[in-house]
Amino acid sequence: MRTVTPQKLDDRVFSLACNLFGYGTTQEKKDTEATIAIQNAISLQSDKRIIAIYPAIIEEAFATTMDNYRKYIASYNFKTQAENELIQKHNASVAEFCRENPLTEVQREFRKVFLSSKKSLKPRAYNEQVDVFCESYGLIVEKKKIQSVKYATEIVFQNLLHLYNCQLMKCNEKFIKAGITAKRPVQEFKINSFLVTQLKRKEINSIDICSKTVRNHRQRLEEAGVFVEYHFAGQNKPVEVHINPEILVVLDMKTSKLKNAENKQLKCEYWNLLPDNNENTGTILNEYQKNENVENISQSKRSSGQALTPSYLFFSTGTHASNAESSNQGAGAKTAKVQNTLSEKLQELIIHPQELAVNLASGEYYNYKPIDIRYLYKEAFSGTLTNDEFRELAIQDFFKSISKIYRFSTPFAGSWKKAITLYYQNKWIAFTGNSFNKSVLVDEIQQMRWRIEWARKWFAKHQFPPLFPFDYFDMTRKTSKEVGFEYTKIKWNEHLQAVAKYDALKKKQECNAVRRKETINHAKKCETALNRFFKNKVTYTQLYDYVEKNLPKEYIEKLPDLILKKSLQDNEKTIAITGNEVVKYSLFEF
Incomplete structure (x- = not known):
């Protein structure tokens, strides 16, 4: 006798499955088969959506999501098996009916039209149309078998979760930079089948499949109700779906709490909230309450009023102390140490172009030391500066570094301002008008620093005064006789060779x-x-x-x-x- 594990199923489905496996009386089996209704599609209501501030699918959230997925798929496959038993019985009845009652010409034509017009429907929708058709024209059309979810789909789902987490983290960086701490629904998942095939672990493909296979697994998950609210916006855009809230679990990095479908019945008032600009979104050190004349302090007094932002979002380069208000209860003054993020420190280095031109003309950067390239790499791959801000930082760092070649010249601030404006308008801009990506631009900075050093040595060797900045940085001066900075690109290529x-x-x-x-x-x-x-x-x-x-x-x-x-x-x-x-x-x- 087969033992059936109790699961959250429709009672009628469970009864039918038991009958099919040998339980119950014949009359009960017939009554159940006549009234069974299996629900597979799940609509994601707005009140069921997961609400979080900075959602992420990492660590325990990922593991719990996969556990929920396995339980859900086990239940779904159990229902599918019961449903296929009914489909098999229907098809057997169709074969028997056609054997005993030869089809008329009208029935053949109607059957042919039905099969041609409905063949693109998904199995369950197709089977519903078959029921309607058979009521009018008799049992002359067979139903399609419902495919269960196989084990390989779980591997694809894991990789899809990884991509979904990357999308959530990218969105979190945007909200963290803006200082927005309002609660919001978890965003939709944009599935790009090609990206799944390109996922790698230690330079080896995570799953060696093609985009078509990924789409097949995605469609199977849609049929099973793992992906809901499917939205197709065109062949050139990714498909948008939501993960079933009964399966998805996220970690709110703001509160360090897990969020699922059972603990977020919140009102939709979060869109009216304004960002809290007074709240620091960088990494905040844990505060300890220290009393005067007390040496051994229990760790239970550690302050937990300030939520922690994960350290992997920022790179901290320094700290500054801010004095808090003294307590009237004689507990002593408390000091909070807050670490400035690397992005904040780099952003503070950006000044107005006119101020930069004046400083360059006055020779303030003759002994300038460029920004450590290691910090720029950290910012490029993990910082929160926008591409435009990072580009402006790179241009200003370039002019500060190359100003040493004018140590024995006196260019005017106006000439410097024209050169700076020229670079702002033309340097490191793609054909679309957008700034270069930070990861690309940081490699360009390495090249420019080599060219600056080559130009400095050339002027020192030949004791030749450089042209005024606007002329020297003219991007059309590319030959050696024109004495322009663009000529150094030829030397850079020779260096690479x-x-x-x-x-x-x-x-x-x-x-x-x-x-x-x-x-x-x-x-x-x-x-x-x-x-x-x-x-x-x-x-x-x-x-x-x-x-x-x-x-x-x-x-x-x-x-x-x-x-x-x-x-x-x-x-x-x-x-x-x-x-x-x-x-x-x-x-x-x-």
Whole structure:
């Protein structure tokens, strides 16, 4: 007898499944089959949506979501099995009916039209149309079998969750930067099948499937009710869906609490809330209550009034202290140490272009030290500055760094302002008019710093005064005779070619060194084997087999000559020591 695990199912579905597996009376089975209604599609109501401030699917939230998914799919497959039993019985009835009652010409034509017009419908929708059709024209059309969710779909769903978490984190960065702490529904999931195929773990594809396979798994999850509220906006845009709230669990990084469908029945008043600009969204150190004249303080007094923002969203470079108001109860003054984020510190370095031009003309940056490239890389990949802000920071850092070539010149602020405006309008802008991505721009900064140093050395060597900034940074001056900064790009390309040539030469030298070491090693092995042979420790056959299996092919070809040479050398040594003639053996005696 088969044991059925209790699950959250429709009572009628459970009763029918038990009957199909051998339980219940025949009459109960017939009554249940006549009234069964299986619900598979789930509509995501607005009051069921997950509400959070900074939602993320990480750690425990990811694990809980996958557990909910497995439970849900197990229940769905159980229902599908029961439904397929009914479909199989219907199809058997259709076959029996057609066998006993030959179809008329009208029935054949209607059946042909129905199959042609309804073949694109999904199985359940198609089966509903079959029921309507059969009521009017008889049991002449079979139903489609409902596919269950296979184990491979779980792997695809895990990768889809990873992409969904990336979308949530990107949205969180935008809200954190704006200082918005209002509660909001979890955004929809935009599924791009191609991105799923490109996911990699340690330079290896996470799942080796094509986009078509991903779409098939996505459609299967839609049929099962894992994905709801499907929205198609065109073939050039990703499909938008919501994950069933009975499955999805998110971690609110603002409150460090898990959110699911059971604990977020909130009113939709969050859109009217304004961002809290007084709240610091950077990483905040835990505060300890310290009383005067008390040495041992319990950790239970640690303040938990301020929520923590995950440390992996920001990189902190320094701290500043702010004094809080003193308590009237004599507990002593409390000091809160707040760390400025790296993005905030970099943003403070950006000044007005006119102020920058005046400072450049007055020579304030002759000893300027550029921003550490490691900080720029951190900001490019994990910071919150926009692409436009990062581009402006890079342009200003460039002009501050190159101002040292004008140490012995006196350009006016107006010329500097024109050059700065020229770069603002043309430098590091894509053909769409948008600024370069930060990850691309940080590599351009490396190039510009090399070119600045080359220009500085050239002017120092030739003792030639540079043109005024607006002329020197003119992007049309690309030849050596025009003495413009753009000419340094040619030198940069030559530098790259030299580096590539050096790398090739270095690789060749390394390969030669490996071959030399192998040659020396083989020669030592051969010499050792010959010494063992002349000391009668191995036979010639054993020597031959050793050389054939362990040394390159040329050694086996030269083995007779090596033995003869070794024999002559030993004879010469013997003659030199004893002064007597020694019989020289021929090769055949070995």
